[in-house]
Amino acid sequence: MSAVQISVSNGVLRVTLDRPEKLNAIDGELADAALAGFERARTDDSVRAVLLGANGRGFCAGQDLSDPNAAPGKNLGLLLERHYNPLIRAMRALPKPIVARVNGVAAGAGANLAFAADIVIAARSASFIESFSRIGLVPDSGGTWMLPRLIGHARASAVAMLGEKFSAEQAQAWGAIWQAVDDDTLDAVCERIVAQLAQAPTRALAAIKSALRDAWMRDLDAALDAERELQSELGASDDFREGVEAFAAKRQPSFRGR
Ligand code: T3D
Secondary structure (H helix, E strand, C coil), X not given: CCCEEEEEECCEEEEEXXXXXXXXCECHHHHHHHHXXXXXXXXXXXXXXXXXXXXXXXXXCCECCCCHHHCCCCCHHHHHHHHHHHHHHHHHHCCCCEEEEECCEEECHHHHHHHCCCEEEEECCCEEECHHHHHCCCCCCCHHHHHHHHHCHHHHHHHHHHCCCEEHHHHHHHCCCCEEECHHHHHHHHHXXXXXXXXXXXXXXXXXXXXXXXXXXXXXXXXHXXXXXXXXXXXXXXXXXXXXXXHHCCCCCCCCCC
């Protein structure tokens, strides 16, 4: 049985971590299977949005600390290069939106996996912990890059150095996630959002994702230039034509992602 379940329906590809007995801790197999899911999302034209979730009581406990490949003395940099970095790169480069459904604790690389999604919804009972410093490591999986951008340097320093758990509500208040929702509404909220994204103008969402991501490295002039280029492309898209026609006709648009 695979450590990750992958399925596609109604334009949504679901990547579901499935090692519940280990709180979905990441080993090489799980990381590779998740990467294969995002690769399929990239190449399958029927996929217009991704839902990243997990089975069991936790979202993901980060690196499987019982994995001999990650034991003290091993070259962890190689492990990152082989498994974690390709996964985070694939998520950030995917020209389709990713919704993360965080149902319980998200620790270490598990937290940063969630933060690499475009929209993060967490159950109110869920929590996040940058647990790396507790075992003598630095936040990886993009954490050092993502955290200060999401929550600011002061909070990023504290959560990374202290390694204290913070709640879904705290994560929302800090801007690390989009929403903390009542536990019994988590599925409904995630399904509604991912279904909406799967009906949205996919090329525009891809442009929004890349423009926002790249803006973190650009000055205003470069961002204005990038917006000009993207808008030139989108202005010629079928979905823009449909959006404008639907607006004029006072009807709901039917976007096809083209
Ligand atoms: O190779 C490298 O190391 C480089 C890459 C690093 C990336 C990283 O992610 S480093 C960070 C690794 N993760 C952690 O340090 C988190 C360790 N886990 C915890 O701190 C806690 O378990 C949690 C906060 C995640 C959850 O706490 P709690 O109280 O809800 O559950 P628990 O009782 O601690 O854990 C439940 C079971 O899951 C338990 O097993 P048992 O005793 O029932 O047989 C526990 O050992 C196991 N488990 C939890 N986390 C991991 C794990 N097993 C393996 N690896 C884990 N990360």
